[in-house]
Amino acid sequence: MLTIRLSRVGKKNKPMYRLVIAEKSKDPYGKALEILGSYNPYTKDLQAKNER
Numbered sequence: 102m103l104t105i106r107l108s109r110v111g112k113k114n115k116p117m118y119r120l121v122i123a124e125k126s127k128d129p130y131g132k133a134l135e136i137l138g139s140y141n142p143y144t145k146d147l148q149a150k151n152e153r
Contacts, residue, residue, distance in 0.1 A: 121133035
């Protein structure tokens with residue numbers, strides 16, 4: 102089953118997150134099927150692909 106998940110990237114104490122599509126049973130930090138966008142919690146900025 103595919104799910105939309107957040108995968109943490111960025112530096113220590115400065116997190117950024119990627120919106121990814123991945124298998125529910127797999128690790129979200131592993132290889133994702135597709136990257137849908139990104140989220141910055143400090144600026145509350147969400148960037149997503151509009152065509153998806």
